[in-house]
Structures are given as structure tokens and as C-alpha cells.
Amino acid sequence: MASxxxxxxxxxxxxxxxxxNQKIPLSVYDLTVAYQRKPxxxxxxxxxxxxxxxxxxxxxxxxxxxxxxxxxxLLPRASGxxxxxxxxxxxxxxxxxxxxxxxxxxxxxxxxxxDVVTMGLYREIGWFRRVTRQHRERAMAALEQVGIxxxxxxxxxQLSGGQQQRTFLARALVQAADLYLMxxxxxxxxxxxxxxxxEVLRQMKESGRTAIVIHHDLQTVPQYFDYVLLLNMRVVxxxxxxxxxxxxxxQKTYGGRLTLLEEATHAVRQRRRPx
Amino acid sequence: xxxxxxxxWLNSADDFLRxxxxxxxxxRIVVIGTGLLGAAAGVIGSFALxxxxxxxxxxxxxxxxxxxxxxxxLATLWGGEGxxxxxxxxxxxxxxxxxxxxxxxIRHWTRLKEDAALSIVLSVFFGLGVALLGLIQQTPRGHAxxxxxxxxxxxxxxxxxxxxxxxxxxxxxxxxxxxxxKEWTLLCFDETFATSSGWPVVGLDWxxxxxxxxxxxxxxxxxxxxxxxxxxxxxxxxxxxxxxxxRRLVLLAGLLGCFxxxxxxxxxxxxxxLPSGATIVLCAGAVFGLSLLFGTxxxxxxxxxxxxxxxxxxxxxxxxxxxxxxxxxxGQQAAPAPAALEFSQLMSMRSWSSAALxxxxxxxxxxxxxxxxxxxxxRLTASGQQIAARLVHQHRLWxxxxxxxxxxxxxxxxxxxxxxxxxxxxxxxxxxxxLLGESQRAGxxxxxxxxxxxxxxxxxxxxxxx
Numbered sequence: 001m002a003s004x005x006x007x008x009x010x011x012x013x014x015x016x017x018x019x020x021n022q023k024i025p026l027s028v029y030d031l032t033v034a035y036q037r038k039p040x041x042x043x044x045x046x047x048x049x050x051x052x053x054x055x056x057x058x059x060x061x062x063x064x065x066x067x068x069x070x071x072x073x074l075l076p077r078a079s080g081x082x083x084x085x086x087x088x089x090x091x092x093x094x095x096x097x098x099x100x101x102x103x104x105x106x107x108x109x110x111x112x113x114x115d116v117v118t119m120g121l122y123r124e125i126g127w128f129r130r131v132t133r134q135h136r137e138r139a140m141a142a143l144e145q146v147g148i149x150x151x152x153x154x155x156x157x158q159l160s161g162g163q164q165q166r167t168f169l170a171r172a173l174v175q176a177a178d179l180y181l182m183x184x185x186x187x188x189x190x191x192x193x194x195x196x197x198x199e200v201l202r203q204m205k206e207s208g209r210t211a212i213v214i215h216h217d218l219q220t221v222p223q224y225f226d227y228v229l230l231l232n233m234r235v236v237x238x239x240x241x242x243x244x245x246x247x248x249x250x251q252k253t254y255g256g257r258l259t260l261l262e263e264a265t266h267a268v269r270q271r272r273r274p275x
Numbered sequence: 276x277x278x279x280x281x282x283x284w285l286n287s288a289d290d291f292l293r294x295x296x297x298x299x300x301x302x303r304i305v306v307i308g309t310g311l312l313g314a315a316a317g318v319i320g321s322f323a324l325x326x327x328x329x330x331x332x333x334x335x336x337x338x339x340x341x342x343x344x345x346x347x348x349l350a351t352l353w354g355g356e357g358x359x360x361x362x363x364x365x366x367x368x369x370x371x372x373x374x375x376x377x378x379x380x381i382r383h384w385t386r387l388k389e390d391a392a393l394s395i396v397l398s399v400f401f402g403l404g405v406a407l408l409g410l411i412q413q414t415p416r417g418h419a420x421x422x423x424x425x426x427x428x429x430x431x432x433x434x435x436x437x438x439x440x441x442x443x444x445x446x447x448x449x450x451x452x453x454x455x456x457k458e459w460t461l462l463c464f465d466e467t468f469a470t471s472s473g474w475p476v477v478g479l480d481w482x483x484x485x486x487x488x489x490x491x492x493x494x495x496x497x498x499x500x501x502x503x504x505x506x507x508x509x510x511x512x513x514x515x516x517x518x519x520x521x522r523r524l525v526l527l528a529g530l531l532g533c534f535x536x537x538x539x540x541x542x543x544x545x546x547x548x549l550p551s552g553a554t555i556v557l558c559a560g561a562v563f564g565l566s567l568l569f570g571t572x573x574x575x576x577x578x579x580x581x582x583x584x585x586x587x588x589x590x591x592x593x594x595x596x597x598x599x600x601x602x603x604x605x606g607q608q609a610a611p612a613p614a615a616l617e618f619s620q621l622m623s624m625r626s627w628s629s630a631a632l633x634x635x636x637x638x639x640x641x642x643x644x645x646x647x648x649x650x651x652x653x654r655l656t657a658s659g660q661q662i663a664a665r666l667v668h669q670h671r672l673w674x675x676x677x678x679x680x681x682x683x684x685x686x687x688x689x690x691x692x693x694x695x696x697x698x699x700x701x702x703x704x705x706x707x708x709x710l711l712g713e714s715q716r717a718g719x720x721x722x723x724x725x726x727x728x729x730x731x732x733x734x735x736x737x738x739x740x741x
Contacts, residue, residue, distance in 0.1 A: 072471045090473075098471040105465045109325065110521045119461050123472045128454050155519040171468075 031080030055225035097177035162193030315445030317532025320507035338374025340404025428499030428552025516570025
């Protein structure tokens, strides 16, 4: 049932051995999304190989965030079929973690970092039940994993941008999902946060999980991701970074933006594969 | 005339006492009822405020007026007693919900922004209500209907039955909040995440709206529909000045709401000409004002005091560091006692005015950190020297860190270091020391990574120019 052209490319990727993870974590067929009458995504199709780190790259307004939101049924879609682990989103929701953009919430909200991370467990805790000590300990462990356990009881407006981003990441991690969708986690963060996020991504890959990450920095794409989805309202190219992240494809994605193109050329020349 | 009546009131001290000691059954009912209402409204208002639904709540309560009038008209048409409370409240609920739907509909189907939709619905519904009330006034028994008390509130008219209504209604609301605390917290903080993790966000949202309607309806008699929003919004807004924790915020909002309502009801009982809605809101306003000023988290005075103290600390640290570095650059630092420093030399270390420097020196002298040797000469004391050495140590650690680890151009380092080091915690200093391998001599002062500005010669002319 998987489309052949894309699964061929999979030989190169490291696929974890557990059979549970062998299923395609996310497949999108002919997804079209429109705001009012203006289409934002046109016939987007791709299949994400299990255990891969996928970078989603494209210019502003290319529909990157829209793609994630439409996939998660946060936005209505005009047409298209989406499968998570071979089933519907409702069936596999608990295996999917979402990291929204940091700006999407009001950070003045009267809760601390630990409270925010615990929110990742609310679904598991269920209706009407209280958060117990075990839940808080798990949330603490997630904060530990992103390196800000010492800030657990700080009110969230007193965290730096990078620390807020890591709080969001911890909230997703505590869900122990198999597929993560992240909306610009690297946007405007400090070096320490960038390292912490990368480390988390590396661990995910090691344990056979999959992450789809919207990314804006072309230079680091070959370093961070083994797959790349070049998006500009349509899928310009999708596949292993080494094959797809080419000058030609970038030009198609970004059009005539010269400065960006120069950056991209530079990035392609310096291309390094992780590990 | 009014003045005389007031005098009359003041003279009857016994009446005052009767109200204040809740000796009358009636007063007791009124005070307890409004207190409960305030508590419930504060609790629910917390979520209404965090969900940014304050204005929608206002539109909603204003939209209740036509419902009240229509219910009265229908009841009299069918020959019944017009002023049957359950019927009136049912009418209020219905038209309040219709108003809410109109707001949501206008926002959803047109390109109008929310504030426009709210204003339109609020004013049109209220206008319709006022017009209908005018009609009712024309009817034979309309004058006695007393429907106006729903507009501004008349707590003194509360009966035991009403108090029970408030009690059960309020209790139901508070219990629901306790049950759905976690769910509504998530809804208010991050709706998108709530949706993506499978919570029925629309349902939760509607339930919250319904609760706001319910609390507004049971508050109609005591507070009135014009001012009901105040009881929902002011207590949580005031509570926000005292705490950063949602659980405490909700609890405190309940307490403040209860307190304001109690006070308002008592004042209104003392001066029957004052509508209770107004007195309750004024009491809530006073609570808000006090919180705004004295709140321990975000209160104006607390914040000003904090930033003033920080300013003082920074000034003091600048002075001590300047004196230390000046002594260091003249090579006298190693001497057993710190060197005597010229005022003019100190002036050249930073861009401070001579008055500011003088003031800072005097303050430091009062704290025993520096001593005045002569009119223009100052010296660090032993303890001042010790503190200064520590400050310079930290300052340079931070500078070194910025240079080695954050790729900052050395010329820009000093300013960044200045801004950040004043808030370095001991824990961070220990980490910096480890990072930079300075731990073997924790007290030592590493040399500055950039040249310290030497005292400018001929400063006297510079000062004269100023």
C-alpha cells in the first residue's frame, strides 16, 4: 500500500527493529487545505519512514504550520486522506505528540513550568481525576531530560524564550509518543536550548521514534535531519536529505530569493551527514 | 432634603448596630446570599478571565434584559402573576444565551472583529430591554413590577428562597469548577494542544460559558445585570496581584469576591437608597485598588520597591568595582590596606555625575564600605575591599565566559557583563568557575580580558566643561 517511489529511499535510513514501529507513522495523500477561498496547500502527499528525523523547509507562507495543523485535524481540510500508523488519528492519538509554536500561548498564565509539562499527561489521567505525585515525578523527569529541572517551579513568564520552548518540548516528551510533530522548535532559541533539543531528537531516533520538525535554518538542515520535505504550497521534493536537499530543489522552493539561495548554496557545499 | 435624611440615619445608631451585628433575619439572608454569590462569581470569573471571556460575559448579562421583560409580558398575558421569579430567570437565561450565540455568529460569519460584535450585541439587546421595560411601565400594574431592580440590583429584596437559590447554584458552579479544574486549565492555557490531545474543546468551552450564564442569572437580583461583570472579573484580576499560582488564584478570587459582596451588601443595608449592585462593585473596586498597590507579586509598590532596590545594588556594585579597579590600575592593590583614591579619578571610571558619585560614596560610607580620608579622597575599608574583590571576580568570570563560550566581541563584553552580573546567583558563579577552571582559587581575581579605561589626565578641564 505504500507508494513505491518513496519507500525505495528508505533503504538508507536506520529503521528500528521493533515491529510496532515498522508501520508508516504518518502518510498523507493528496492533502489540500484552503483558508476562505485561498488554497494554502495543494495535493500534498508523502510517507514518513519510521525512525526518521524529517525537516520541513520552505519560505514564509509556504504552509508549513498549516500542514502540521491540518494533519492533526486542528484545521479543516478541503480534501485528502491521512493515516497514522496505518489507522486514523482518533485511533492513534496517544502515539502522537505535538509541540506548537511558542508564541501560540499567553506565557503570563499563572502556572509554573512543571504544571505545563503535567498537561501532557492530562489525557492519560482522564476526566475529573487529580494529578498525583507519580505524574508530577514523570513530568519532572521530562524537564530533566531537556535540562531545566531546576526551573520546575518558576512561573512561566519568568522563563527565557529558550526555556519556554524546552518546557513545551518536555510537555510533548512526557506523553511518550512514537511520532512527534514540532512547529519551529529552533526558532529564536539560545545555543543551550538548541543543543538540548538536538539531544532529544537524537534520543528519539535511537529509540526508533519519528519526528517531523518545521525548520527555518537551511544551513543546519543536513546536519540535523536525515529526511527533508521541501514545501511551498506543494511538495517540491521529499526524500533523504542527501538526495533531495539540492541547490536545484531549493531554488524551486524559494524561487528568486537571492540571499536565501546563497545561504542554501553554502549549506549544500558544506553538507555533512550526521554520524 | 437628602442631607437631612442622611442625618436621620446617622442618628439612629441602633439601626446601624442592628445591621452590623446581623440581628435581623432579613439582613442575615441578604448578607449571606450575596457573600455566597461573590465567592462563586470569583471562582468562575477566574476561568472567564483566563479564557479572555470578560467582555463576552458583559454582553451576555446585558442581553438578559429583554428576556426578563418578555417573560414578564408573557406571564401577564396568560393572566398569571407577572413577577414569578423562576419564569423571569428563565427568560433572562434564554435571551442571554441568544445574545452569546449572536456574538459568536457575527464573529464567525462576518469579517467583523470580536469587539465590534460584542458592542453591537450588548447595546442592541440592552436597548431592546429598556424599550420593553418602557412598554411594561404603561401597563396597569407595570409600575409595581419593580423590574428595574434587575438592572442595578436590590439585595435588600432577597428572600430566603433567593438565598437558597444562590446557595445551590453557587455550590453547583464551584463543584463543577473543582471537577473540571484540570480540563479548564488546559483549555484556557493552550486550546490547540488541548484539541490535539483529544479533549472535546468545544464542549468544555460551552460548559464554561453556560456556567457564566448561570452565575450571572443567580446574581441578577443582588448585583443587577449592568454590573454583574464586575463581580466576575474584578476578584480574579485583584487576586492576580498576589499570586502566580492558579489554584491559589481561584481560591483567593473566591475569598475576595465573597468579602467585597459582604461589605457591599452591608453598606447597602445601611443606606437603603444606594443600590446594592453599586456598593458591591465599589467595594470590589476598593479591593482591586489595594491589591494593585500592595499585591506581593505584581503590586505596583512591590515592583517599584524591587526595581529601586536593584538599582541601589547596581549603583553600589559599580562604585565598589570602580574603586577596586582604580586601585588595581595604580598598582597599589597588593598593599595591605587599600589605596586612597582621588574623587576626580573615580569620576573618570564611569559616566556618572559628580552628585551621583558623591551620594553613592556617602551611602557606602554609612554602610562601612568606604571611608572618607579628606575632602576629595576616599578609600575602601577592609570589608569594602573584600566585597569589591568578589564583585570584580564575578564580573571578570562572566566576561571570560561571554568571550570563550558565547562568541561575543571583546569590546562589547563589558556592557553585557554589567547588565547580567548583578543578578548572578551563587550557583551560577560556581558553575562559571568550574567552566573556566578558576575553582582552585575561588577568591582570586582573574585579570580583566580587556584594558581597563585608565584615569583620564587633566580631568579637571573636563569637569569645568560640564
